[in-house]
Amino acid sequence: EIVLTQSPATLSLSPGERATLSCRASQSISSYLAWYQQKPGQAPRLLIYDASTRAAVIPARFSGSGSGTDFTLTISSLEPEDFAVYYCQQRSTWPLTFGGGTKVEIK
């Protein structure tokens, strides 16, 4: 099973700041990585797939990069609605797995 390790667990930032979230895979997953945003009481929402492709209607301030084992989600300038938990997920090998999540909270 591929383990995805997300860091940091919590990121305390102010609106307008840049957020950089990391996801590291226990073995190479090529570009089979997605990022999801989850707000309290809601289902996750797809942000990025194939490591760097924005899903439909996702704002351009969200960007993804990386391949192999190291991946990054960047939010260029945090909006109030961006404070949430973010998960990475791999599709390279069964079982599909998710990282433990990074909570982006208001400082």
Added chain:
Amino acid sequence: QVQLQESGPGLVKPSETLSLTCTVSGGSVGSGTYYWNWIRQPPGKGLEWIGYVYSSGSTKYNPSLQSRVTISADTSKDRFSLRLSSVTAADTAVYYCARESWGSGWRGLDVWGRGTTVTVSS
């Protein structure tokens, strides 16, 4: 626009079988390059993939749950179902159904249901 909706009992007794259904509207379970997934999230914890049924009817399960899980599709009603047997309190979670798309390549879990809370308790 495709929408997913989970339904089923919110309370299940220990050792019994949890049964949930996901109804697909605006799309077809039996066509296209889609995988129809079940994912769960215990209270205050992260996401765990349970398994999927492909549009052809083939299935794949998480090895950690494989001995207790069955996922099936009813293409005539555009819905797919989850059965999890011999449940314990550790199976208490929000259960989501989600569509995974493969167009010209992998496109992630792009449509999710709202989730349904299942509590295992006597």
